[in-house]
Amino acid sequence: MHYLSLTLSVLAGIAAAQLPGYDNGSIPSTVTNSSLSFGRHYAVLNLDLINALVGSLNTTAAGSAFINNTAAWIDAVHAQKPAPLSIFTRIYFTNPKKPEVGPASPFAQVAAALGDATDPKTELYPAFKVKPNYDVMLQKSRYYAGAGNGLEEILRAQQIDTVILSGIRTSGVILSTVYRLFDLDYKVYVIANNTIETPSDAPGINAAILEGVIPKLPASVITIEQAMAALNRSGPAVY
Numbered sequence: 001m002h003y004l005s006l007t008l009s010v011l012a013g014i015a016a017a018q019l020p021g022y023d024n025g026s027i028p029s030t031v032t033n034s035s036l037s038f039g040r041h042y043a044v045l046n047l048d049l050i051n052a053l054v055g056s057l058n059t060t061a062a063g064s065a066f067i068n069n070t071a072a073w074i075d076a077v078h079a080q081k082p083a084p085l086s087i088f089t090r091i092y093f094t095n096p097k098k099p100e101v102g103p104a105s106p107f108a109q110v111a112a113a114l115g116d117a118t119d120p121k122t123e124l125y126p127a128f129k130v131k132p133n134y135d136v137m138l139q140k141s142r143y144y145a146g147a148g149n150g151l152e153e154i155l156r157a158q159q160i161d162t163v164i165l166s167g168i169r170t171s172g173v174i175l176s177t178v179y180r181l182f183d184l185d186y187k188v189y190v191i192a193n194n195t196i197e198t199p200s201d202a203p204g205i206n207a208a209i210l211e212g213v214i215p216k217l218p219a220s221v222i223t224i225e226q227a228m229a230a231l232n233r234s235g236p237a238v239y
């Protein structure tokens with residue numbers, strides 16, 4: 001290794017260690033309204049919470065906090081009476097030949113390790129629970145939550161006007177989905193505690209998106225505490 005590149009990689013390592021962690025508990029909320037509510041026509045989107053991605057950080061403190069917060073949120077949503085519409089996504093391909101991507105599809109590189117629906121790496125991480133015969137589980141094979149599936153049809157048919165996003169990773173499905181649903185006129189909330197980068201987060205990707213990019217759209221970044229309180233304050237969900 002050249003001296004320069006060695007120096008750079010050592011510096012990068014130091015920078016990564018000193019940079020704000022991807023979940024140091026300090027992402028500020030963009031919402032100051034102390035009586036925030038999601039209304040009655042909201043849907044909860046829990047994106048790409050699969051073994052391959054969650055398993056890449058479940059031994060870190062930040063990963064553990066992300067998992068606990070997201071699982072607590074999913075359970076609190078299910079405890080509502082009536083429970084609102086929850087939509088989960090998983091990344092997998094229709095069969096082992098992966099017909100959704102060809103060798104020239106850039107996403108083929110991203111999902112190279114993933115197989116079809118039976119591949120355990122594509123299954124929902126066990127800390128997260130789906131409400132059977134009630135929640136929606138969608139297949140996807142690109143970044144956007146609605147790429148190649150019925151997401152937009154379902155949101156429209158259920159007259160949803162507000163979506164609340166959790167998922168992994170912030171620079172992938174979260175960012176892509178915030179933009180698309182914002183442009184489709186949905187009111188978009190991202191729960192900061194419930195999104196994370198897969199390693200590596202350098203240089204400060206998670207914070208740059210949650211503190212910079214999403215607020216500038218402007219879409220809303222809220223804390224898990226605000227989301228839980230807003231859930232209680234929202235009227236009976238229509239679903």
Ligand SMILES: *[C@@H]1O[C@H](CO)[C@@H](O)[C@H](O)[C@H]1NC(C)=O
Binds near residue numbers: 020026204211
């Ligand atoms: C945590 O991260 C935020 C966002 O980058 C940063 O503003 C803050 O200074 C960090 N706090 C600590 C204690 O590292």
Ligand SMILES: *[C@@H]1O[C@H](CO)[C@@H](O)[C@H](O)[C@H]1NC(C)=O
Binds near residue numbers: 027193223
């Ligand atoms: C969620 O994030 C907020 C702000 O970033 C932080 O103050 C709070 O402690 C976090 N909550 C949990 C339960 O980790």
Ligand SMILES: *[C@@H]1O[C@H](CO)[C@@H](O)[C@H](O)[C@H]1NC(C)=O
Binds near residue numbers: 033034037038039
């Ligand atoms: C705060 O949120 C509530 C419930 O959504 C809304 O009725 C109210 O107008 C909001 N207040 C402000 C100042 O935006």
Ligand SMILES: *[C@@H]1O[C@H](CO)[C@@H](O)[C@H](O)[C@H]1NC(C)=O
Binds near residue numbers: 125
């Ligand atoms: C991390 O996740 C992977 C994939 O689900 C699992 O096999 C492994 O047991 C998990 N490790 C911990 C410490 O939970």
Ligand SMILES: *[C@@H]1O[C@H](CO)[C@@H](O)[C@H](O)[C@H]1NC(C)=O
Binds near residue numbers: 064065068
């Ligand atoms: C997450 O929950 C597990 C199981 O309850 C617990 O052992 C762990 O300490 C929690 N992690 C954090 C960061 O709160």
Ligand SMILES: *[C@@H]1O[C@H](CO)[C@@H](O)[C@H](O)[C@H]1NC(C)=O
Binds near residue numbers: 225228229232
């Ligand atoms: C929401 O309501 C439940 C059930 O009444 C309660 O246990 C919980 O503490 C409330 N949470 C918040 C954040 O208000």
